[in-house]
Amino acid sequence: MAFLKVEHLIKAFGSFVALNDVSFEAEAGEFVVLLGPSGCGKSTLLRLITGLTEDHEGEIFINDRRVTDLDPKDRKVAMVFQSYALYPHLSVAKNISFGMEIKHVPKAERDRRVLEAATALQLDHLLNRRPAELSGGQRQRVAIGRCLVREPDLFLFDEPLSNLDAKLRQETRAELKHLHQRLGTTTVYVTHDQHEAMTLASKVVLLDKGEIVQIGTPMDLYDRPANRFAATFIGTPAINLLRGKLVPFERRARFEMEGAVLEVPPAILGSIPSAAVEAELGIRAENAQLATVENAHCVLEVDYAEPTGADVYLNGRIGGQPAVARVDRDSKAGPGDKVPLRWRLEAASVFDAATGARL
Amino acid sequence: MARRRKLTPLKLAIRAFQYATLIFASLTVVVPLWSVLAGSFKTPLEYLNSSKSSPPADWLNFDNYKQVLFPQSGLPIGWAFANTIMVMVCAVALLVMFGAMVAFVLNRFRFPGRKLLLGAYAALVAVPSILTPVSTFQVLQFLGLANTRWALVVLYSGADIVSLLIFIQFIRSISTEVDDSARIEGANYFQIFFRLILPMLAPAIATVVILRCVYIYNDFVLPYLYASKPSESTVSMMLYNFSGVTATISQAVIMAAVILVIAPTIVGFFFLQRYIYAGITQGSVKG
Amino acid sequence: MTAGDIGIRGRQRRPSYSPEAQRRLVIVTFLFVPLVSLILLNIYPVLQLIWISLSDFNGINWMRARFIGVRNYSDLLTRDSTLMLPIVNSLYYLFGSLVQIVLATWFAVILDMKLPGSRIFRTILFLPFVLNTVAAALVFRHFLQLDGTLNELLQNVFGVGFKIPWLDAKQNYTNFSLAAASVWRYLGFNLVVTFGALQAIPQDQYDAARLEGANDWQSFWRITFPSIRNVLFLQLALSVVGSLEVFEIPQLITNGAGKTSTFAIQMVQTGFQFHRAGTAAAMAVFMLLIVLVLYLVTQALQRYFDRPIAGASDG
Numbered sequence: 001m002a003f004l005k006v007e008h009l010i011k012a013f014g015s016f017v018a019l020n021d022v023s024f025e026a027e028a029g030e031f032v033v034l035l036g037p038s039g040c041g042k043s044t045l046l047r048l049i050t051g052l053t054e055d056h057e058g059e060i061f062i063n064d065r066r067v068t069d070l071d072p073k074d075r076k077v078a079m080v081f082q083s084y085a086l087y088p089h090l091s092v093a094k095n096i097s098f099g100m101e102i103k104h105v106p107k108a109e110r111d112r113r114v115l116e117a118a119t120a121l122q123l124d125h126l127l128n129r130r131p132a133e134l135s136g137g138q139r140q141r142v143a144i145g146r147c148l149v150r151e152p153d154l155f156l157f158d159e160p161l162s163n164l165d166a167k168l169r170q171e172t173r174a175e176l177k178h179l180h181q182r183l184g185t186t187t188v189y190v191t192h193d194q195h196e197a198m199t200l201a202s203k204v205v206l207l208d209k210g211e212i213v214q215i216g217t218p219m220d221l222y223d224r225p226a227n228r229f230a231a232t233f234i235g236t237p238a239i240n241l242l243r244g245k246l247v248p249f250e251r252r253a254r255f256e257m258e259g260a261v262l263e264v265p266p267a268i269l270g271s272i273p274s275a276a277v278e279a280e281l282g283i284r285a286e287n288a289q290l291a292t293v294e295n296a297h298c299v300l301e302v303d304y305a306e307p308t309g310a311d312v313y314l315n316g317r318i319g320g321q322p323a324v325a326r327v328d329r330d331s332k333a334g335p336g337d338k339v340p341l342r343w344r345l346e347a348a349s350v351f352d353a354a355t356g357a358r359l
Numbered sequence: 360m361a362r363r364r365k366l367t368p369l370k371l372a373i374r375a376f377q378y379a380t381l382i383f384a385s386l387t388v389v390v391p392l393w394s395v396l397a398g399s400f401k402t403p404l405e406y407l408n409s410s411k412s413s414p415p416a417d418w419l420n421f422d423n424y425k426q427v428l429f430p431q432s433g434l435p436i437g438w439a440f441a442n443t444i445m446v447m448v449c450a451v452a453l454l455v456m457f458g459a460m461v462a463f464v465l466n467r468f469r470f471p472g473r474k475l476l477l478g479a480y481a482a483l484v485a486v487p488s489i490l491t492p493v494s495t496f497q498v499l500q501f502l503g504l505a506n507t508r509w510a511l512v513v514l515y516s517g518a519d520i521v522s523l524l525i526f527i528q529f530i531r532s533i534s535t536e537v538d539d540s541a542r543i544e545g546a547n548y549f550q551i552f553f554r555l556i557l558p559m560l561a562p563a564i565a566t567v568v569i570l571r572c573v574y575i576y577n578d579f580v581l582p583y584l585y586a587s588k589p590s591e592s593t594v595s596m597m598l599y600n601f602s603g604v605t606a607t608i609s610q611a612v613i614m615a616a617v618i619l620v621i622a623p624t625i626v627g628f629f630f631l632q633r634y635i636y637a638g639i640t641q642g643s644v645k646g
Numbered sequence: 647m648t649a650g651d652i653g654i655r656g657r658q659r660r661p662s663y664s665p666e667a668q669r670r671l672v673i674v675t676f677l678f679v680p681l682v683s684l685i686l687l688n689i690y691p692v693l694q695l696i697w698i699s700l701s702d703f704n705g706i707n708w709m710r711a712r713f714i715g716v717r718n719y720s721d722l723l724t725r726d727s728t729l730m731l732p733i734v735n736s737l738y739y740l741f742g743s744l745v746q747i748v749l750a751t752w753f754a755v756i757l758d759m760k761l762p763g764s765r766i767f768r769t770i771l772f773l774p775f776v777l778n779t780v781a782a783a784l785v786f787r788h789f790l791q792l793d794g795t796l797n798e799l800l801q802n803v804f805g806v807g808f809k810i811p812w813l814d815a816k817q818n819y820t821n822f823s824l825a826a827a828s829v830w831r832y833l834g835f836n837l838v839v840t841f842g843a844l845q846a847i848p849q850d851q852y853d854a855a856r857l858e859g860a861n862d863w864q865s866f867w868r869i870t871f872p873s874i875r876n877v878l879f880l881q882l883a884l885s886v887v888g889s890l891e892v893f894e895i896p897q898l899i900t901n902g903a904g905k906t907s908t909f910a911i912q913m914v915q916t917g918f919q920f921h922r923a924g925t926a927a928a929m930a931v932f933m934l935l936i937v938l939v940l941y942l943v944t945q946a947l948q949r950y951f952d953r954p955i956a957g958a959s960d961g
Contacts, residue, residue, distance in 0.1 A: 050539075050543060052539050071542075072542050072543045073543060073544065073546075077543065078543065079539075079543055081536040083536050085534065085536035087555055089558040089561070098544055099545055102541075102544060103545055146544075150544070378761075381763075381767045384771055384833075385767055385770045385771065387830065388771060388830070389770065390795060391795060392773075392785060395784075395785050395788055411788075411795040411798045412795050412798060412799065457680045457683075460676035460677070460680065461676065461680050463676065464672065468672075470673055479684065480684075486688070489913075489914070490910075490913075490930040490934060491691040491692060492918070493694075493695070493703075493923045494690070494691035494692070494695045495687065497691075497694065498686055498687060498690060517683045518680070518688050547668055548671075548672040552676075576778060578779065579778075579779040579780050580893065580894060584914075594780075598778070598780040602784055610788070617781045620778050620780075621777050621778060624777055628773070629769075632769065635776065636772075639842070640839060640842030
């Protein structure tokens with residue numbers, strides 16, 4: 001059986017349904033990211049896994065044990081909270097050993113474990129300090145240290161990077177990645193930041209409004225999003241969505257929109273539609289190529305250009321619809337220019353305009 | 360309000376007026392106190408013959424104080440101070456313990472009657488202690504505590520909406536993630552309260568302790584009604600009894616007693632000013 | 647080996663209580679003593695008060711008390727109406743309280759300007775509030791008595807020819823003296839509260855007003871006053887209730903004798919000295935009802951003043 005198994009979880013608060021039939025699995029050692037916008041239910045899902053929130057339908061299994069009815073303390077989990085939840089009146093050492101003191105672990109053993117965790121996290125010289133005297137990054141390491149000494153089956157993180165500034169966020173992200181590689185503990189990580197998800201996850205569970213939108217590796221979600229929501233949520237800049245019609249043509253399909261007619265590679269479609277369908281073509285900016293007027297798919301009327309140093313992002317319109325294209329850094333295109341473009345359509349997705357589902 | 364601008368004659372006049380009012384008001388505070396302080400160092404004869412606001416001949420004349428501290432008859436006032444301190448310590452300890460518990464339960468849990476309880480505490484503020492003496496006295500008699508200092512301990516440690524609000528406000532600022540983290544680590548709610556929440560409440564506890572101690576020390580009504588026996592009473596009653604026997608004791612001695620009573624307050628006040636201001640502002644915000 | 651295993655080695659594994667049961671246990675345990683105290687010392691006395699007010703209990707012998715219905719109340723309005731007279735004196739204290747609030751606001755505004763010496767003045771003005779009640783009363787009595795400091799000053803400095811009997815209990819005006827004592831004692835409280843509210847007003851608002859050309863007076867009425875309105879209201883409510891319950895100051899300075907008696911003093915006397923606990927209880931209930939009505943009125947007034955004004959943007 002998979003190491004972590006969540007089956008058909010349903011959780012409602014009064015009449016508000018936070019999670020609607022959510023299921024997923026994770027193998028031992030995986031880094032699972034629960035991703036989604038605010039209010040999608042990801043934090044609720046995390047709390048159900050820890051056992052802090054009860055009273056739900058469905059089952060939860062951790063390491064071959066059915067933990068659905070167990071207290072948080074019996075589930076062998078450890079969690080790092082958004083605000084770290086350090087105990088301000090206790091020293092770093094006592095913060096880390098708190099759980100062990102509750103369980104009456106003998107002092108010698110406690111001290112040993114604390115020292116072990118502190119050394120691993122480079123906190124050994126801070127053991128007598130109080131949280132208020134520590135920097136943000138150090139505080140987070142204390143929170144992690146507190147989890148380490150529990151030797152849990154599952155590590156849980158609730159948006160741990162959102163309180164940090166950009167630079168610290170990057171450093172800490174790298175630290176977390178290293179930690180996971182070293183320890184190999186199965187991890188469930190909640191965030192709304194798709195960039196974090198992309199860089200950290202071995203598996204992403206994308207949620208929206210209490211339901212699972214897609215489960216897969218980060219690249220799965222990036223290359224083959226299951227619906228419009230998934231496509232727009234992941235990736236910066238946001239994916240281009242161009243409205244038009246998907247029209248069956250001979251034994252393939254064509255995408256017709258104002259300003260362009262594109263041959264759709266059959267590989268990216270689930271099936272060829274029987275009749276014309278209102279659809280949206282999703283294609284990411286980096287799949288654009290400069291073309292000549294003759295072999296161009298379409299023309300981009302540039303509004304403004306964003307040079308990022310490594311490339312240039314041209315923001316403008318195709319057939320009246322907003323679009324972004326990534327071009328070489330030497331491009332001199334500016335406002336008002338009409339740039340002919342080709343697209344790598346193997347990387348595109350087509351969505352039903354009405355439902356947003358992948359076609 | 361306004362920052363420094365050019366001083367026009369009108370502004371100057373207004374400023375002068377404002378200062379004048381401040382000084383006048385300050386004088387109304389300082390002069391009576393000075394008068395009492397001066398009087399406490401005068402011999403009875405000197406007191407009668409000199410102007411009330413004149414300084415004493417000898418600032419080190421502690422005779423009056425000695426009379427108060429070691430009277431020929433009656434109880435030395437040391438008793439009153441001891442009683443007062445004992446009542447303060449016990450009542451405040453109980454109030455802090457149970458007040459924090461109630462605040463914890465009200466803030467962290469949902470249960471039927473939660474709002475009702477808070478409402479009950481708030482409503483009781485409106486019932487001044489002066490109105491229920493007969494019934495309260497009955498209850499105290501039933502408990503066997505009437506006319507003892509324990510009656511005061513019990514009464515002072517009871518429902519106090521200001522302390523409760525201060526605790527609740529502070530607990531609100533303690534994130535529930537602390538509770539959650541402790542629960543995952545295996546702590547039960549009792550452990551969470553005593554090991555984590557209570558220590559984290561320290562600033563609020565300090566405020567409550569100071570406010571309550573000042574209130575108890577200064578209170579007159581409760582000792583008057585429920586603990587008027589001299590051996591059981593607090594400084595308030597001691598002073599009250601003292602001031603009634605003007606026939607046999609010179610006013611100067613009474614002055615000394617007054618100074619003895621207010622001296623600790625003034626000293627404490629200078630050190631704890633900030634906390635007292637903060638406590639009052641906090642307590643009145645939710646008024 | 648994990649922490650969990652080490653912890654339970656050598657000890658029987660205790661069954662863990664369900665979270666729900668644990669919660670209930672904590673709630674009950676923590677609330678038990680406070681609730682008992684609340685009931686015994688706060689709720690029950692009020693209930694018993696009402697009960698006593700309907701009897702002729704003399705305060706000592708419960709056995710001899712008989713139920714007499716609302717006779718105590720009707721008596722208060724007719725035979726014993728003299729007992730109710732001192733309530734008029736509350737007006738003196740109410741007047742004093744209003745003066746107190748105005749003065750406190752005045753001083754609070756001045757102190758808020760952070761002029762040199764502000765802190766000292768604030769300390770001095772607040773001082774009487776932290777003094778022991780009896781001590782403060784005695785200090786003020788010493789100041790106002792016939793051969794007291796005030797009369798001396800008036801004679802020596804201002805050449806007043808005679809000693810003014812500020813505390814003559816047979817005169818009505820003495821209540822003004824007592825009200826003044828009350829103002830002296832409690833001004834500091836109002837001062838600190840209003841001051842706190844003033845400090846909370848962000849400087850930006852004043853800056854913006856200055857840019858628009860407002861002078862001090864306009865700033866006060868358009869920015870300061872609306873912001874402290876609630877706090878002032880609170881003080882007003884406290885004053886009204888306080889002036890009805892006045893007890894300590896008159897009791898301590900003039901013993902509540904003669905024309906300086908108050909409702910509360912009268913009530914305590916009736917109950918404890920004249921052994922008419924039933925009547926005293928009726929007076930107390932009467933007072934409680936007044937307080938309740940006033941409370942509701944102030945609540946309604948506050949809600950009226952806080953109502954959203956149609957058509958206005960913010961604040």
